[in-house]
Amino acid sequence: FEEPRTAEPPPMTSNDRETMVRPRPEQDLGQLQLFDAVLGVLTEIAESRPVVVLLEDLHWADASTRNLLSFLLSRLRAQRLLVRAQRLLVVGSYREEDVHRRHPLRGVLSELVRLATVERVDLHPFGAADARRFVEALADEPLPSDVVADIVSRSEGNPFFAEELLATKTECNDLPAGLAEVLLSRLERLSPDARRVARVISVANEPVMHAALAEVSGLGELELDDALREAVQHHVLVVLSDGSYTFRHALLQEAVYGDLLPGERSRTHAAYAARIKARPQGRGHDAKLAYHSMQSSDLVTALPALLRAMDEAEKLGAPGSALQHVEQALSIWDAVGVADRPADFDELRLLYEASYFAGTSGEPERAVAFARSASQSLTPDIPTDRAAKVWRRLADALLALEGTLEEAVAAIDRAWDLVKDTEPSAARAWVLASRAGFLRILEEPEAALDSAHMAVSDAQAVGAAGAEASALVTLGTLADSRGDAAEAREWLRKAERKARDAGALNTEIRAIYFLALSYDDEAAFTEALAHAARGVARAEESGLSWSSFGLELRARHLMLRYLTGDWPDESAGRAGRGVSSAVAARIQAIWSLFVVARGRFDEGAKLLGGLRQHWTADMQIPLSAGAAGIELAYWRGDHAEAVRRAEDLIGWLERIESGLLAGIRVATLGVTAAAALAAGARVHGDQAAAD
Structure with a gap:
């Protein structure tokens, strides 16, 4: 029989070794005399004066420092009569995650908290709002909202982590080397098995159940239990309520994952992929399979999994996730053999889907790029209806950008040329509906009306309810342009109902937007605000908050709240993660009006400085940000600067389009500043300047 082997003890740390060394009696006496001195x-x-003793990072303190701390705090009670008004304060700080169960500081702390003179203060991590303010205050210049959101998310409220990530700014995909070293040092005190478990969990990219760890790590049950217990006790891992394991901090997971060798990383991803293929994971199964298959270079498995994940993400109202999946599918399309590609997909469809998801997730520039690629890949053998659908996608995508109307009109004309001589079909009905909208923008109401009615007729003939609803929206906007608000609202409400019944979410949101705008144009702000709020809620629940009309509804709703005095909290001024800088600027420009009106002038000046570069992206950005800039100068008492800014903005608007009604408000602000400037000149007896 083989004798059982005793388990090897884990390697001792410096703290462990320190606790085993006992000082000699003469050392005790000398130390006591020193402490007393x-x-x-x-x-x-x-x-004679207040004294504060600050001992930082006690988790790294040696035995002498810990003994001094205990001595001072235990003697403070006896010294209270001597120290008038308790003018001696000792403050110690330590990182709780570094004080594991066997750490020598733990025993000292348990004794100290029982002393009447000791008060324990827990410094909790920043909440999301405080972390955002911390990052924005540290930044030398305005940061893109995505960068701020990424730092806030990854730092998880830790100010040190946030500051280190901020140092890399927009290049913060990889951890700074110094921060990675600090994080990885926490693993050095673990045993080899505990470090192996940590590496396996880092690859999962999500909390991991015990059974999965046992299969992927290759450790025996007892070894795995010991390794997990050690990692939990050393505050590297935490146990969640469902029994799964994850890292105490997300950045620690990033550091461990980044430290893996390429082969180790690929093998572990492959092991996870094999387990996922063998066991259904429920929601998110295909996304997980695609992720691990991609990372282990199993592209044949990854491609169909990505496309299934794309479909699931769309159904769950997550267009941003769907876009990520289809982009990854495009990146590996050529690397997968023809025989291994899904039969119902080709590269043209992937480009079309990518354009759609980019447009609905707040990335209009990328939506146009994908749509242009799709139109350029059209060949003569592509069916007419499908080619028309691609050109219509390009036209709709271009409409979301400033300065692309001519190209958009050319695209919808190409679509119409392809289907105008064909029998009624869903594709033809959609092209007619889109064309009607373009003709309205081009101020050709009669042609727009004819196209909308043709779209309704074709849609009813083939059962394309979504296209019919889209045409009804245009009929409503045309009625509003004629001044018949009652008829317009009747069409728009009918369009909204039909779009909802047909599941045409974008058209439904578009109908609500124009309904809110109908009331807004008549200054019926209560009704307009109610419809805008309803539209924003509908866009959020359907995952279309940052689609073209989701954005328009959000912007209109925010402006209406500004005008009516119903001012929201800070979250209303932030764009969603993943949206383009131009989309984020659209919301921040309106938010700048709130910041200035609340008297936060320095914050407003910083925000407006960052927005100037986006003026050409969308005319609504300079309208809001420019107005806020005029008001900022006015309320700071610099009336001459306010006048100059008003003149600058009016000139900018005139270069875009002469006689815009939006210029009236800008001119009013400028006149107000000019009047204040003239009044100041008269007070100082400078009539010439006043005139």
Whole structure:
């Protein structure tokens, strides 16, 4: 029989070794005399002035420092009569995650908290709002909202982590080397098995159940239990309520994953992929399979999994996730053999889907790029209806950008040329509906009306309810342009109902937007605000908050709240993660009006400075940000600067389009500043300047 082997003890740390060394009696006496002298000096100074002793990073303190801390705090009670008004304060700080169960500081802390003179203060991580303010205050210049959101998310409220990530700014995909070293040092005190478990969990990219760890790590049950217990006790891992394991901090997971060798990383991803293929995971199964298959270079498995994940993400109202999946599918399309590609997909469809999801997730520039690629890949053998659908996608995508109307009109004309001589079909009905909208923008109401009615007729003939609803929206906007608000609202409400019944979410949101705008144009702000709020809620629940009309509804709703005095909290001024800088600027420009009106002038000036570069992206950005800039100068008392800014903005608007009604408000602000400037000149007796 083989004798059972005793388990090897985990490697001792410096703290462990330190606790095994006992000082000699003469050392004890000498240390006590030194501590008493330190206390005497501090007490003497405290008789004439307040004294604060700050001991930072006690988790790294040696035995002598810990003993000094215990001595001082235990003697403070006896010294209270001598130290008038308790003018001696000892403050110690330590990182709780570094004080594991066997750490020598743990025993000292348990003794100290029982002393009447000791108060324990827990410094909790920043909440999301405080972390955002912290990052924005540290930044030298305005940061893109995505960068701020990424730092806030990854730092998880830790100010040190946030500051280190901020140092890399927009290049913060990889951890700074110094921060990675600090994080990885926490693993050095673990045993080899515990470090192996940590590496396996880092690859999962999500909390991991015990059974999965047992299969992927290759450790025996007892070894795995010991390794997990050690990692939890050393505050590397935490156990969640469902029994799964994850890292105490997300950045620690990033650091461990980044430290893996390429082969180790690929093998572990492959092991996870094999387990996922063998066991259904429920929601998110295909996304997980695609992720691990991609990372282990199993592209044949990854491609169909990505496309299934794309479909699932769309059904769940997550167009941003769907876009990520289809982009990854496009990136590996050529690397997968023809025989291994899904039969119902080709590259043209992937480009079309990518354009759609980019447009609905707040990335209009990328939506146009994908749509242009799709139109350029059209060949003569592509069916007419499908080619028309691609050109219509390009036209709709271009409409969301400033300065692309001519190209958009050319695209919808190409679509119409392809289907105008064909029998009624869903594709033809959609092209007619889109064309009607373009003709309205081009101020050709009669042609727009004819196209909308043709779209309704074709849609009813083939059962394309979504296209019919889209045409009804245009009929409503045309009625509003004629001044018949009652008819317009009747069409728009009918369009909204039909779009909802047909599941045409984008058309439904578009109908609500124009309904809110109908009331807004008549200054019926209560009704307009109610419809805008309803539209924003509908866009959010359907995952279309940052689609073209989701954005328009959000912007209109925010402006209406500004005008009516119903001012929201800070979250209303932030764009969603993943949206383009131009989309984020659209919301921040309106938010700048709130910031200035609340008297936060320095914050407003910083925000407006960052927005100037986006003026050409969308005319609504300079309208809001420019107005806020005029008001900022006015309320700071710099009326001459306010006048200059008003003139600058009016000139900018005139270069875009002469006689815009939006210029009236800008001119009013400028006149107000000019009047204040003239009044100041008269007070100082400068009539010439006043004139």
